[in-house]
Amino acid sequence: MRAVDFRCFSALSVEVPAAGALLTGQNAQGKTSVLEAVCLLVRLHSPRSHRMATMARVGGAGGFGVAGEAWNSERRMKWEPRRPVSYQVDGEERSSQNAYLSDGGLLVWMGNEDVDLIRAGGEGRRRYLDFIGSQIDMDYRRALHRYRRALKAKNFLLKEGSLREAEIQSYEGVMIESAAVIQPVRERIMKALSPAVAEYQTRIAGRDELLELDYQPAGGGHFPEALEQARDRERRQRRSLVGPHRDDVVIRINGLDASDFASEGQQRTAALALKLAQGQVLSAGRGEQPIWLIDDVFGELDVMRRNALMEALPQGAQKWITTTHLDWLDQASPLGELARFTVREGTLES
Numbered sequence: 136m137r138a139v140d141f142r143c144f145s146a147l148s149v150e151v152p153a154a155g156a157l158l159t160g161q162n163a164q165g166k167t168s169v170l171e172a173v174c175l176l177v178r179l180h181s182p183r184s185h186r187m188a189t190m191a192r193v194g195g196a197g198g199f200g201v202a203g204e205a206w207n208s209e210r211r212m213k214w215e216p217r218r219p220v221s222y223q224v225d226g227e228e229r230s231s232q233n234a235y236l237s238d239g240g241l242l243v244w245m246g247n248e249d250v251d252l253i254r255a256g257g258e259g260r261r262r263y264l265d266f267i268g269s270q271i272d273m274d275y276r277r278a279l280h281r282y283r284r285a286l287k288a289k290n291f292l293l294k295e296g297s298l299r300e301a302e303i304q305s306y307e308g309v310m311i312e313s314a315a316v317i318q319p320v321r322e323r324i325m326k327a328l329s330p331a332v333a334e335y336q337t338r339i340a341g342r343d344e345l346l347e348l349d350y351q352p353a354g355g356g357h358f359p360e361a362l363e364q365a366r367d368r369e370r371r372q373r374r375s376l377v378g379p380h381r382d383d384v385v386i387r388i389n390g391l392d393a394s395d396f397a398s399e400g401q402q403r404t405a406a407l408a409l410k411l412a413q414g415q416v417l418s419a420g421r422g423e424q425p426i427w428l429i430d431d432v433f434g435e436l437d438v439m440r441r442n443a444l445m446e447a448l449p450q451g452a453q454k455w456i457t458t459t460h461l462d463w464l465d466q467a468s469p470l471g472e473l474a475r476f477t478v479r480e481g482t483l484e485s
């Protein structure tokens with residue numbers, strides 16, 4: 136993988152074997168940025184920022200580029216201010232993000248902030264579902280994009296108290312069409328996730344802990360009717376109140392809502408279980424292993440969970456793991472075969 140003017144790296148070049156890489160370094164040296172570059176190359180997406188401009192190196196030429204071999208093809212993306220983003224596969228320009236991603240690879244990102252999937256509001260859980268849906272189903276990705284655009288336009292009109300009712304209704308038409316793709320896929324994903332998450336929770340906790348996922352589509356899954364019923368309220372409150380952007384997933388452990396009742400340890404275990412299950416559903420959906428980007432997780436876990444996580448990660452999959460120290464790594468561990476690098480002030484040494 137190579138990157139130019141990306142975050143703190145003026146030039147980054149790293150050859151990684153099929154097993155993956157273990158990146159060690161103190162805080163603020165560039166470890167997460169390496170994972171972020173891989174994430175961008177594979178999914179054109181950063182878990183840290185929606186704004187490409189933040190990824191261009193401060194003090195650099197203004198733009199950035201990322202390139203690398205993945206899935207038997209050479210992939211490149213280049214971002215420059217005020218220019219269309221360039222996406223290339225094997226030297227050929229791809230016209231859009233969708234075209235670039237259509238034969239791209241799968242990916243799971245794990246980080247300590249994953250605990251917010253349990254603790255925080257529904258937005259993170261929707262993003263978690265969307266990340267799966269967008270990787271296994273291009274129609275889902277397209278529908279989500281259309282839905283978001285129509286929602287934004289509708290909210291704009293509602294906010295200005297606009298009387299352009301016909302226009303609002305045409306955006307609602309697009310939202311209804313897109314929701315008819317989004318919600319059934321979310322439901323399917325939830326069905327595939329539920330047993331996997333429950334199994335990982337018990338495995339990582341080391342005891343029986345019943346973890347249940349309960350998908351709650353906003354409006355009870357009957358979007359057009361819910362929209363009709365919410366019409367006056369939406370006009371009064373000047374914003375969209377129903378639809379897939381309000382769907383949620385309630386997570387219960389032993390019958391109790393995990394955000395309110397689970398212990399810190401149970402929540403951390405559930406976050407790991409959700410990500411492991413994400414990987415399982417992705418590989419079942421596409422018949423190949425995702426790349427695992429694991430940011431600073433191992434050093435923060437207790438021995439039992441760390442060992443359980445190590446064993447639960449699929450053996451054949453490529454893993455990129457960052458850590459500030461290697462005290463936790465047993466030489467006999469399956470992660471021992473990963474290539475090792477030290478990250479120091481925006482440089483990488485083997």
Ligand SMILES: Nc1ncnc2c1ncn2[C@@H]1O[C@H](COP(=O)(O)OP(=O)(O)OP(=O)(O)O)[C@@H](O)[C@H]1O
Pocket residue numbers: 141142143144160161162163164165166167168169189190191192193431459478
């Ligand atoms: N666009 C940018 N240009 C230059 N430097 C940046 C840019 N964005 C972030 N940085 C800096 O890059 C450095 C490395 O950040 P990164 O998050 O990759 O570090 P890290 O090694 O993962 O740290 P930690 O262990 O604390 O998570 C930080 O000092 C950060 O402020």
